[in-house]
Amino acid sequence: MQCYAEMIKNSGLKATFQRMTILSVIDKFGHISIDEIYEEVKKTHPTLSLATVYKNILNMVSHNVLTEVPIAGKKSKYEIKKADHIHLVCTNCNSVTDIDVEIPVNSAFEKLAGEESFKISSTQVNIYGVCPNCSKA
Amino acid sequence: MQCYAEMIKNSGLKATFQRMTILSVIDKFGHISIDEIYEEVKKTHPTLSLATVYKNILNMVSHNVLTEVPIAGKKSKYEIKKADHIHLVCTNCNSVTDIDVEIPVNSAFEKLAGEESFKISSTQVNIYGVCPNCSKA
DNA sequence: ATCCTTGCAAATGATTTGCAAGAGT
DNA sequence: ACTCTTGCAAATCATTTGCAAGGAT
Numbered sequence: 001m002q003c004y005a006e007m008i009k010n011s012g013l014k015a016t017f018q019r020m021t022i023l024s025v026i027d028k029f030g031h032i033s034i035d036e037i038y039e040e041v042k043k044t045h046p047t048l049s050l051a052t053v054y055k056n057i058l059n060m061v062s063h064n065v066l067t068e069v070p071i072a073g074k075k076s077k078y079e080i081k082k083a084d085h086i087h088l089v090c091t092n093c094n095s096v097t098d099i100d101v102e103i104p105v106n107s108a109f110e111k112l113a114g115e116e117s118f119k120i121s122s123t124q125v126n127i128y129g130v131c132p133n134c135s136k137a
Numbered sequence: 138m139q140c141y142a143e144m145i146k147n148s149g150l151k152a153t154f155q156r157m158t159i160l161s162v163i164d165k166f167g168h169i170s171i172d173e174i175y176e177e178v179k180k181t182h183p184t185l186s187l188a189t190v191y192k193n194i195l196n197m198v199s200h201n202v203l204t205e206v207p208i209a210g211k212k213s214k215y216e217i218k219k220a221d222h223i224h225l226v227c228t229n230c231n232s233v234t235d236i237d238v239e240i241p242v243n244s245a246f247e248k249l250a251g252e253e254s255f256k257i258s259s260t261q262v263n264i265y266g267v268c269p270n271c272s273k274a
Numbered sequence: 275a276t277c278c279t280t281g282c283a284a285a286t287g288a289t290t291t292g293c294a295a296g297a298g299t
Numbered sequence: 300a301c302t303c304t305t306g307c308a309a310a311t312c313a314t315t316t317g318c319a320a321g322g323a324t
Contacts (some may be wrong), residue, residue, distance in 0.1 A: 014298050014303060035288090047227040049306045054289065056304090057253070061210070070207035072261065075288095086246070088255050099253070109223075109264055114238070117269040118225050124209065124263040129248055151278060151323050172313090186281045191314065193279090212313095 010065035018052050019060070021045055023080070031069055031077040031096035049125075069096065071126065084123045090095075090131035097131065144217075148200035155189050156197070158182055160217070168206055168214040168224075168233035206233065210265065221260050227268035234268065 004023040005015040016096065025040045026032055032040070038053045057078055060066040069077045071089055077096055086099040109123055141160040142152040150156065162177045163169055168196040169177070186205045194215055197203040206214045208226055214233055246260055 015306065018305070047306075051290080051307075052305060058290095068209045070209050070213075072205045072207050072213070076207075076209070088253060090255075091258065097253070097255075116225060116234070117272065118227075118234075118242070118266055119272060120264055120266040121228065122265045124265065126261045126283070127255070127257055128259045128261065129255050129257040135254065135256060153279065156279070184281075188282075188315080189280060195315095196279095235314070 007065055008040055008060075011060070011065045013059060013063055013065075014088075018045075018048055019056055021048065022053060022056055022067070023060075026066065030098070031079050033075045033077050034074055037076070037078070069124070071096070072128070084125075086125045086127060088131065089126050089128050090134055091128050092130050092134035094130055095133075143204055145197075148197070149204045150196060150200055151201075155182075155185055156193055158185065159190060159193055160197075160202070163203065163215055164217055167235070168216050170212045170214050172212070174215070206261070206263075208233070209265070221262075223262045223264060225268065226263050226265050227271055228265050229267050229271035232268055232270075 004020040004027075007023065008015045008019050021039060021041055021044070025037050029036070029040070034053055034057055035050075037057070038050050039047075041048050041053065057066065061078070062069055064081055066078050067081045068080060069087060071077065074094065079098075088097040088099060090096075110120065141157040141164075144160065145152045145156050158178055158181070159174060159265060162174050166173070166177070171190055171194055172187075174194070175185075175187050178185050178190065194203065198205055198215070201218055203215045204218045206216060208214065211231065216235075225234040225236060227233075247257065
């Protein structure tokens with residue numbers, strides 16, 4: 001995840017300072033909610049407004065720079081777009097971890113969807129439970 | 138899905154008229170958002186308040202009568218709780234359909250989660266795309 | 275009789291919008 | 300230069316809360 005400016009320009013948006021700052025925060029945290037992004041971004045750029053964070057997240061999601069990760073009972077988190085993968089969601093500490101393998105089930109999904117004549121565009125898999133860290137305590 | 142009163146009482150809640158009405162609407166529609174529930178419920182019971190719908194959805198989710206289905210870019214929908222299964226989410230008409238098979242991947246999930254020492258409590262799979270109806274048009 | 279639940283209205287929180295000034299290409 | 304983007308404040312929308320009255324067990 002080297003060049004944020006390129007990612008943004010390639011999507012058709014202008015590479016503003018605000019967007020690059022937001023992207024770098026998301027990249028650093030992996031999965032993060034809008035208000036968390038704002039809190040983080042404020043530390044280095046106190047004038048960057050919450051409205052700007054909102055506008056940009058929406059914008060970058062619809063331009064395929066970011067992906068929304070909706071989570072039951074919580075606010076959505078956002079991540080930099082990459083191939084579909086599995087999320088481990090800790091219901092205790094609210095952390096989200098990627099499992100970086102191909103979703104092992106895409107063929108099964110396609111078969112199922114095919115039976116229903118459903119045209120797949122993307123898949124989203126959340127596994128809820130307790131992460132190793134929280135299990136200890 | 139015969140006896141709403143039983144479902145509610147078994148969960149430890151009182152079987153009020155409002156809860157049974159809400160449950161029957163969810164049952165009828167399968168997957169439905171809070172404001173849609175309210176609109177529907179108002180038709181037969183105009184005095185049932187939106188606050189009551191909110192309170193009861195939250196309550197029945199935490200008492201395991203309902204399950205929240207979070208959807209990227211949309212408001213969550215709610216369904217009557219049953220075994221984990223796959224949702225086909227149409228990004229065109231916003232409909233949600235169940236695929237009523239065991240999630241074909243639970244063993245794969247467990248293996249993956251096991252490698253990470255992650256204790257699974259539930260899984261949530263959304264497949265986004267275009268449903269047969271919308272494909273025609 | 276007791277405790278839980280409702281409905282209302284108000285409070286809070288989250289998100290969106292309009293617009294003039296400023297930044298990117 | 301031109302167009303897109305920002306920041307602010309206000310507007311809007313979504314959700315939660317407190318409390319007195321009513322309902323379920």
